[in-house]
Amino acid sequence: MVIYSIKDLETLSGVKAHTLRIWEKRYNIISPQRTPTNIRYYLDDDLRRILNIALLNRNGIKISKIAKMDPNAIQKKVAEITDVDESFEGQLDSLTISLIELDEEKFVKLMNKNIEQRGCVETMLEVIYPLLDKLALMWISGSIKSVHEKFVSHLIERKCNVEIDKTAITREETFLIYLPEGETNSLSLQFLHFLIRTKGFRVINVGHDVSLLDILEVVEIRKPDYIFTIINDSLDEQAYKTYISQLCNRIDDVKFLMSGLTPSSVQIDDAYKNRVKMIASSEDTVTFLESL
Numbered sequence: 001m002v003i004y005s006i007k008d009l010e011t012l013s014g015v016k017a018h019t020l021r022i023w024e025k026r027y028n029i030i031s032p033q034r035t036p037t038n039i040r041y042y043l044d045d046d047l048r049r050i051l052n053i054a055l056l057n058r059n060g061i062k063i064s065k066i067a068k069m070d071p072n073a074i075q076k077k078v079a080e081i082t083d084v085d086e087s088f089e090g091q092l093d094s095l096t097i098s099l100i101e102l103d104e105e106k107f108v109k110l111m112n113k114n115i116e117q118r119g120c121v122e123t124m125l126e127v128i129y130p131l132l133d134k135l136a137l138m139w140i141s142g143s144i145k146s147v148h149e150k151f152v153s154h155l156i157e158r159k160c161n162v163e164i165d166k167t168a169i170t171r172e173e174t175f176l177i178y179l180p181e182g183e184t185n186s187l188s189l190q191f192l193h194f195l196i197r198t199k200g201f202r203v204i205n206v207g208h209d210v211s212l213l214d215i216l217e218v219v220e221i222r223k224p225d226y227i228f229t230i231i232n233d234s235l236d237e238q239a240y241k242t243y244i245s246q247l248c249n250r251i252d253d254v255k256f257l258m259s260g261l262t263p264s265s266v267q268i269d270d271a272y273k274n275r276v277k278m279i280a281s282s283e284d285t286v287t288f289l290e291s292l
Helices: 006-013 017-026 045-059 073-083 088-100 103-119 118-143 146-166 186-198 214-223 238-250 263-267 283-289
Strands: 174-178 203-205 226-230 253-260 276-278
Touching: 006 017, 006 045, 006 186, 017 073, 045 088, 073 088, 088 103, 088 118, 088 146, 088 253, 103 118, 103 146, 118 146, 118 186, 118 283, 146 276, 174 276, 186 203, 186 226, 214 238, 238 253, 238 263, 253 263
Parallel strands: 174 203, 174 226, 226 253, 253 276
Antiparallel strands: none
16 A cells, blocks of 8 residues: 655645645545554545546636535546646646556557647657656655556557657668667667657667677678667666777777766766767757757
């Protein structure tokens, strides 16, 4: 059982703690549990209820009216708003609710609607990635479990694959993309694959947990123009510098693109700066691709 403080509810719902207390006291929206020492706490059902109520309230329904609605009426109204709401907050709330409930049909419907309205790249950058940031906070608080992470990762990867298959290759340059040994976030790699293909470039995606020897073999066969990898926690500073050195010294005539937490925090040696470029974000990836 996961328990939440009122500060947790504020972080996860976007509703100020002061407002939540007013809702609780004046309208009995939620009723906190209490520890033996009289400290208030909340449960999963309270979080789901607050997420739904916040969605309705942000769409212009007064809290006094929401307080009189039974749970079925609230769910029905949320479903109606989900179908028409185009605001960022509304979409984020709706996607969060569908994720918590493991409702694949609703999640896919919302994602497809955003893609139809914004395009796939903008949806991923402006909706899905902010959702993943929000989920990171929920993961820390314990309000989502590994099954939720797997659920959302599978759906987003599946959508990326569909969109990749729709793209046409219009450029001659080839990108080799992979995650090195110890890195397993396949969602970030698949999204990178998608971004590169949307700009018309060829992509060789050799997956995650890839050894340096495997990279050397791919280079021998295909000779890519760019090698792009993401490193978050598999290498410390010294190991990362050594890895860069090995890549640069063993592979010629290739530009290396590095993204992730480790590259963003480590200064590489001057000898390799002309061959290694740090890419800080997905937006920077798009900017770089558009500059080629």
